[in-house]
Amino acid sequence: MKQPIYINGLGVISPQKTFDVEGFLTEPIEYHENYILALDAAYKEYINPVQIRRMSRILKMTLSAAKKAMQDAGIEKPDAIIAGSGYGCIDDTEKFLLNMLDNKEMMLNPTAFMQSTHNSVAGMVALNVKCNAYNFTYVHRGFSFETSLLDAMMWMQEGKENVLIGGFDENSVNHHTVTNKIDFWKKEKVDAFDLLKTKTIGSISGEGANFMLLSSNKNEHTYGEVKDVKMCYKPNEEELLEALSKFLKKNNLEIKDIDIYLTGLNGDVTQDRIYYRSINELMKDTPVAWFKHLCGDYYTAGSFGLWVAAQICKRQEAPAILMLDGASPKKPIKNILLYNHYRNINHSFYLIQS
Amino acid sequence: MGVVSSIGMNVEENLQSLKTSKTGLCFTQFLDSIHKHELPVCEIPLDDDALAERLGLSVSDGYTRTSLLGLLAVKEALASAGISDMKSATTALISSTTVGGMRNTEVIYHELLSPNLREEYINFLNSHDLGESTERIADYFGVKDFVTTISTACSSSANAIILGARLIKHGIVDRAICGGTDTLSKFTINGFNSLMILDKEHSRPFDDSRVGLNLGEGAGYIILESEALVKKENKKILAELTGYSNTNDAFHQTASSPEGNGAFMAMSEALEMSGLSNSDISYINVHGTATPNNDVSEGRAMHRLFGDALPKFSSTKPFTGHTLAACGGIEAVYAILAIQHSLIFPSLNFKNKMNEVDIAPQTTLLENYEVNHVLSNSFGFGGNNTSIIISKA
Amino acid sequence: MEDLKLKLKEQIIEALNLEGMSPAEIDDAAPMFGEGLGLDSIDALELIVLLEKNYSIRIEDPKDGRAIFESINTMAAYIQSKQIA
Numbered sequence: 001m002k003q004p005i006y007i008n009g010l011g012v013i014s015p016q017k018t019f020d021v022e023g024f025l026t027e028p029i030e031y032h033e034n035y036i037l038a039l040d041a042a043y044k045e046y047i048n049p050v051q052i053r054r055m056s057r058i059l060k061m062t063l064s065a066a067k068k069a070m071q072d073a074g075i076e077k078p079d080a081i082i083a084g085s086g087y088g089c090i091d092d093t094e095k096f097l098l099n100m101l102d103n104k105e106m107m108l109n110p111t112a113f114m115q116s117t118h119n120s121v122a123g124m125v126a127l128n129v130k131c132n133a134y135n136f137t138y139v140h141r142g143f144s145f146e147t148s149l150l151d152a153m154m155w156m157q158e159g160k161e162n163v164l165i166g167g168f169d170e171n172s173v174n175h176h177t178v179t180n181k182i183d184f185w186k187k188e189k190v191d192a193f194d195l196l197k198t199k200t201i202g203s204i205s206g207e208g209a210n211f212m213l214l215s216s217n218k219n220e221h222t223y224g225e226v227k228d229v230k231m232c233y234k235p236n237e238e239e240l241l242e243a244l245s246k247f248l249k250k251n252n253l254e255i256k257d258i259d260i261y262l263t264g265l266n267g268d269v270t271q272d273r274i275y276y277r278s279i280n281e282l283m284k285d286t287p288v289a290w291f292k293h294l295c296g297d298y299y300t301a302g303s304f305g306l307w308v309a310a311q312i313c314k315r316q317e318a319p320a321i322l323m324l325d326g327a328s329p330k331k332p333i334k335n336i337l338l339y340n341h342y343r344n345i346n347h348s349f350y351l352i353q354s
Numbered sequence: 355m356g357v358v359s360s361i362g363m364n365v366e367e368n369l370q371s372l373k374t375s376k377t378g379l380c381f382t383q384f385l386d387s388i389h390k391h392e393l394p395v396c397e398i399p400l401d402d403d404a405l406a407e408r409l410g411l412s413v414s415d416g417y418t419r420t421s422l423l424g425l426l427a428v429k430e431a432l433a434s435a436g437i438s439d440m441k442s443a444t445t446a447l448i449s450s451t452t453v454g455g456m457r458n459t460e461v462i463y464h465e466l467l468s469p470n471l472r473e474e475y476i477n478f479l480n481s482h483d484l485g486e487s488t489e490r491i492a493d494y495f496g497v498k499d500f501v502t503t504i505s506t507a508c509s510s511s512a513n514a515i516i517l518g519a520r521l522i523k524h525g526i527v528d529r530a531i532c533g534g535t536d537t538l539s540k541f542t543i544n545g546f547n548s549l550m551i552l553d554k555e556h557s558r559p560f561d562d563s564r565v566g567l568n569l570g571e572g573a574g575y576i577i578l579e580s581e582a583l584v585k586k587e588n589k590k591i592l593a594e595l596t597g598y599s600n601t602n603d604a605f606h607q608t609a610s611s612p613e614g615n616g617a618f619m620a621m622s623e624a625l626e627m628s629g630l631s632n633s634d635i636s637y638i639n640v641h642g643t644a645t646p647n648n649d650v651s652e653g654r655a656m657h658r659l660f661g662d663a664l665p666k667f668s669s670t671k672p673f674t675g676h677t678l679a680a681c682g683g684i685e686a687v688y689a690i691l692a693i694q695h696s697l698i699f700p701s702l703n704f705k706n707k708m709n710e711v712d713i714a715p716q717t718t719l720l721e722n723y724e725v726n727h728v729l730s731n732s733f734g735f736g737g738n739n740t741s742i743i744i745s746k747a
Numbered sequence: 748m749e750d751l752k753l754k755l756k757e758q759i760i761e762a763l764n765l766e767g768m769s770p771a772e773i774d775d776a777a778p779m780f781g782e783g784l785g786l787d788s789i790d791a792l793e794l795i796v797l798l799e800k801n802y803s804i805r806i807e808d809p810k811d812g813r814a815i816f817e818s819i820n821t822m823a824a825y826i827q828s829k830q831i832a
Contacts, residue, residue: 053763053765088484097459098463101464104388105540105544107796107799108548109793109796110789110792111793113546113548113549114735114789117505118484118505119507119735120735123607123738126602126737127604132602132615135602135736135737136517138503138505139484139503140485143501143502144485151517151520157524174467178479231501233492233498550792550795608789
């Protein structure tokens with residue numbers, strides 16, 4: 001029998017009030033820049049002073065989020081730790097790189113190099129909870145978090161009970177400058193909540209540390225169940241629609257069973273076209289929601305989307321800020337289909353059930 | 355299987371170098387570093403244009419050195435597995451790297467940031483992240499079914515092999531191209547130098563006088579196929595992956611625990627999975643970086659696990675240098691070569707046993723030695739420990 | 748010598764990001780590693796960089812650091828001996 005996979009703990013640090021708050025997006029913050037940062041948490045409550053002094057911001061964010069997810073699920077030590085990140089610890093990478101170039105390769109501080117390694121996050125979490133188990137880091141653009149999720153799901157079929165997964169990426173000014181040249185981000189100022197009204201290319205650059213404790217046990221901590229995840233690499237439109245219909249069929253669902261279609265719409269006209277095609281054709285009777293106006297876009301933004309879906313499942317409500325065109329979800333909210341893609345290259349479907 | 359390294363541009367050349375104790379150690383021809391006359395490295399003696407030419411590509415299209423090395427090794431691997439049509443079976447590409455496009459980024463970083471970017475660099479604006487080289491490889495060979503990248507420092511490509519095996523086990527794909535690619539860069543040379551673990555001489559794994567490692571570059575990939583696919587296509591099998599394990603030392607951000615707990619667990623769990631007993635292992639290709647810390651930790655873990663019945667072991671890092679994300683893939687190829695040719699490769703530069711643990715590697719080439727099961731270790735920063743077992747088919 | 752020690756403590760606090768610590772709280776004779784300040788091997792490498800940056804003193808072998816960085820006293824004495832020489 002297939003082992004069900006439950007989301008039992010969440011720890012999310014994002015540009016919204018998602019950490020150490022009771023409500024679910026009750027006070028959404030609207031940003032007006034194309035570069036938005038996560039709200040810093042009270043990191044010292046999660047990390048001891050000896051460790052924290054050396055940590056970069058992304059390490060503080062991820063360790064706090066990871067610990068929160070475990071606390072939320074009542075788990076002290078998971079059976080595996082799997083993290084995904086598009087850019088890893090880009091700030092420390094740039095720090096060491098610039099130091100090296102500007103100081104002509106002399107007198108370089110090892111700390112930035114050591115922490116620039118992509119797996120420093122998963123390693124640090126393991127070190128912190130003394131977890132000797134499986135420890136992986138995926139770094140494949142818009143598949144980084146999705147591969148982590150799939151890997152966790154495979155392990156749980158093989159008998160691991162509690163697996164910590166996380167998606168994280170941080171913004172950095174230099175990196176923003178570079179990717180701005182290839183039109184990743186909007187050139188004009190934009191009001192985030194009106195992102196879909198813009199008719200220009202580019203999105204807003206966001207960040208976050210989004211951790212979840214997946215468990216094979218359903219209990220009072222459970223938010224919802226992850227039924228499936230599927231990645232599609234560079235599909236054309238036909239292949240994409242075919243993949244979606246196969247995905248639903250495999251899970252014994254039809255389009256009418258989907259109560260919320262949660263999309264990765266990001267306000268880039270060239271990118272959003274792909275979502276609209278499915279919205280207009282297949283999902284025309286399904287309530288549509290989105291989330292990137294809240295967290296910005298980044299390689300692992302799908303992990304924020306999964307947090308949104310998990311919260312909706314548990315609370316059986318979707319705040320209006322998430323719903324497109326004033327739609328309201330079908331109730332009870334049973335099936336949420338999350339579809340996200342990064343720059344029309346890395347496409348992913350997730351199915352979450354309450 | 356396919357491999358490029360400083361000791362050869364293909365499997366056959368690597369084998370010849372391993373048999374004749376020919377190392378890739380040199381001073382860099384291509385890196386403009388202040389350390390270029392002081393810190394030796396294991397560099398592939400071809401510039402980017404020459405590498406691209408072998409693939410019929412042009413560097414200005416945005417091919418980083420990391421991509422080019424990966425492409426060359428995967429090309430050989432596909433040819434050796436007789437795969438010409440990617441659509442004949444669902445195929446995954448699982449590649450790994452630690453610094454991705456850094457080699458190119460560091461040269462043009464200020465250019466990339468400047469408002470007046472030169473035309474020739476436009477194609478490198480999106481080549482820094484670690485997934486980029488994987489997508490270049492996927493697109494070149496037409497892999498579409500499953501594409502991902504792993505980065506767990508020096509255990510990366512051994513972990514790519516683990517993921518490939520598990521995807522096949524779960525029926526997600528029938529075939530997986532698994533390995534890694536990394537290039538020398540000023541970034542890594544200076545990074546390891548700031549940790550003071552680079553040797554100015556040729557590295558000496560497991561020797562009491564060792565002070566550190568030499569960095570290298572390269573790429574190594576193996577192709578895993580399901581039993582059903584192999585039967586269906588009546589394929590020749592090079593070897594079988596019989597065990598694997600990844601564990602975390604949870605001891606320190608960069609250092610391994612002095613007792614090698616993570617390493618011990620990884621080796622024991624891999625053995626347990628394979629169903630083999632300790633005495634079945636014919637050869638251990640150790641991680642053996644020659645840093646003071648790694649070799650004691652790994653050595654103690656081996657001693658704990660095998661006691662006085664320690665199999666023959668050697669580190670091939672003095673041949674290739676430490677190729678970071680690529681080493682697990684490259685050494686998996688060497689493990690297969692050891693089985694195919696009944697060889698144990700020498701651990702170069704070893705003279706005296708370490709003070710801390712009473713073990714000595716094989717120092718000369720051993721021929722006509724029956725190798726049935728090879729344990730291959732790859733350990734990395736962040737406490738990441740991986741052991742895989744490759745067996746005679 | 749006292750001036751040097753004070754300066755050194757300030758530099759160590761900055762380089763190792765010992766947030767909230769003041770020079771007065773660091774005992775000249777207390778061990779910096781393990782029990783005392785609780786520093787580790789990465790801090791030792793950072794201290795080597797500190798010596799090079801601020802005092803133009805190069806330590807080639809990280810093993811030499813152990814004795815030099817035992818306490819503020821030993822570190823200051825080492826700097827002074829190098830400066831006189």
